[in-house]
Amino acid sequence: MEVGFGSAIFSFLGSCRYVNGLYLISIPNGATLLEIFQSLGRKCTAINSELTILQYMAPHEHIAVTLNEDDVRNMINLHSCLKLNIIKLIAVPKDDQSPVNINVARFDFGDEVCSDGVHDLDVGTLTNSIDAWIHCIRGVGQKFKDAAEFRICLKNYVVGSRRSFIYRRNESGNILVVCSKENCQWKIYASKHKADNSFGIRKCNLIHSCGDDNLRSRSHPKADSSWIANVVKEKLRREPSYRPCTMLKDIERDYGVELEYHKVWAGKEMAMHDIHGTDKGSYDKLRWYCHAVKETNSGSFVELVVGN
Numbered sequence: 001m002e003v004g005f006g007s008a009i010f011s012f013l014g015s016c017r018y019v020n021g022l023y024l025i026s027i028p029n030g031a032t033l034l035e036i037f038q039s040l041g042r043k044c045t046a047i048n049s050e051l052t053i054l055q056y057m058a059p060h061e062h063i064a065v066t067l068n069e070d071d072v073r074n075m076i077n078l079h080s081c082l083k084l085n086i087i088k089l090i091a092v093p094k095d096d097q098s099p100v101n102i103n104v105a106r107f108d109f110g111d112e113v114c115s116d117g118v119h120d121l122d123v124g125t126l127t128n129s130i131d132a133w134i135h136c137i138r139g140v141g142q143k144f145k146d147a148a149e150f151r152i153c154l155k156n157y158v159v160g161s162r163r164s165f166i167y168r169r170n171e172s173g174n175i176l177v178v179c180s181k182e183n184c185q186w187k188i189y190a191s192k193h194k195a196d197n198s199f200g201i202r203k204c205n206l207i208h209s210c211g212d213d214n215l216r217s218r219s220h221p222k223a224d225s226s227w228i229a230n231v232v233k234e235k236l237r238r239e240p241s242y243r244p245c246t247m248l249k250d251i252e253r254d255y256g257v258e259l260e261y262h263k264v265w266a267g268k269e270m271a272m273h274d275i276h277g278t279d280k281g282s283y284d285k286l287r288w289y290c291h292a293v294k295e296t297n298s299g300s301f302v303e304l305v306v307g308n
């Protein structure tokens with residue numbers, strides 16, 4: 001049950017990394033270590049208190065803390081005070097002697113360092129999950145179909161990682177974005193590649209020097225109508241009766257983002273427009289359909305009646 005920080009009964013989104021997987025669970029206020037293990041165990045049986053230890057990323061210190069019962073209470077209190085929705089966890093096999101398996105270890109969770117490798121986009125715009133979004137911006141060389149696809153990916157990335165950005169330049173040929181927090185070094189410059197017309201990240205610094213000053217509110221400045229349209233489009237295609245009030249609840253449950261009704265309504269309109277095209281385009285499709293029925297089913301009677 002997620003009813004906001006004002007109530008005693010609210011949940012955090014737990015994002016737990018284990019080996020090469022990432023598992024998302026709900027962590028209610030008051031949860032115990034055993035309950036967290038049980039929730040994770042339902043997602044991945046290898047995560048259990050016999051075989052693994054759980055660490056959490058302390059947001060104010062950027063360090064991983066091994067959890068015991070007391071720490072779970074402190075972790076929830078801390079996230080509640082800071083109004084942070086996402087608790088980042090890491091499950092470490094007990095027999096793993098790697099350097100991360102220590103009581104306090106620094107690790108970057110979601111902030112990825114630039115690389116020189118070339119990556120093609122496969123998540124971020126195609127998969128609607130925080131799991132995919134927090135990894136969808138990877139670094140220098142990552143390619144996108146065009147600037148529009150990069151913008152969608154960028155919005156998903158910041159919604160997933162509870163950050164925000166400002167456009168310093170926003171053109172179809174090149175985009176420069178910086179962190180919304182003043183003096184932070186996080187930035188991405190992406191531009192069009194003349195050779196193959198693709199769009200790619202040319203320079204970036206994906207480390208936030210603003211620290212863990214994540215967004216404190218449950219709304220998000222980049223969760224605008226076009227973002228909502230992209231999130232709901234596939235379900236709306238399958239279920240044309242999908243209503244804005246249900247979308248609003250689904251988005252809050254799945255992504256931890258609170259939205260205003262009018263924004264969701266506008267997002268649905270945009271998605272409908274993308275799915276069905278303009279009124280004129282839909283009308284032309286009807287005429288095409290009538291013609292096709294007559295051509296392929298001889299003897300059929302088809303009449304297109306147009307009202308006001």
Ligand SMILES: [Zn+2]
Binds near residue numbers: 185208211
């Ligand atoms: Zn920053």
